[in-house]
Amino acid sequence: MAQDGRVMKAILRGILKGVYEGNEEYTPSFIKEQILSLAGPEELEQWIDEATAILGEAAKGSWELKQFDTFLPQLGWSDPFQYEAKVFWKENRGKIAELLSSGSRWNNSLARFNWRMDVKTRERKVVGEQNVSTAIIEFEIAPPKQVTATVDPNRVVRFEMSKDPG
8 A cells, every 4th residue: 555644644643642652551452452543454554563663773863853854764765654654753843751760760950940140239338248248049949750659759959148248
């Protein structure tokens, strides 16, 4: 059967859901069953394997669209297949990178960081205490993905720092 762009689109979406989003229902055999009406079983298996391999290499190497585009012709895919793969990578590259990054975190991470400087001015008569600056820091720490929803996932830390006059 000819390489129809709809087939590649379905394969790539299935790989995204199964491999990167962790949906256990989306196995290669499940993807093959869902698309079987559009292509033969032998070629589908080959296309799923090729698409999984190229997405894995591209994700591992943090490929830009240009790198992804130069690798596609080596697979011998038709123009509709290559087009769908390029569109998919352009739309989902950031999402896949974030999913891989969040899946590899074991410790807390910095979710947000804010700071500001306050300058307190005083009378000119007191020498040495004119324009005292204070830094106010606030950051939010988020633990890795929580298994239960009962734990508050975010913690905020606020503190001030200033020059000790003594």
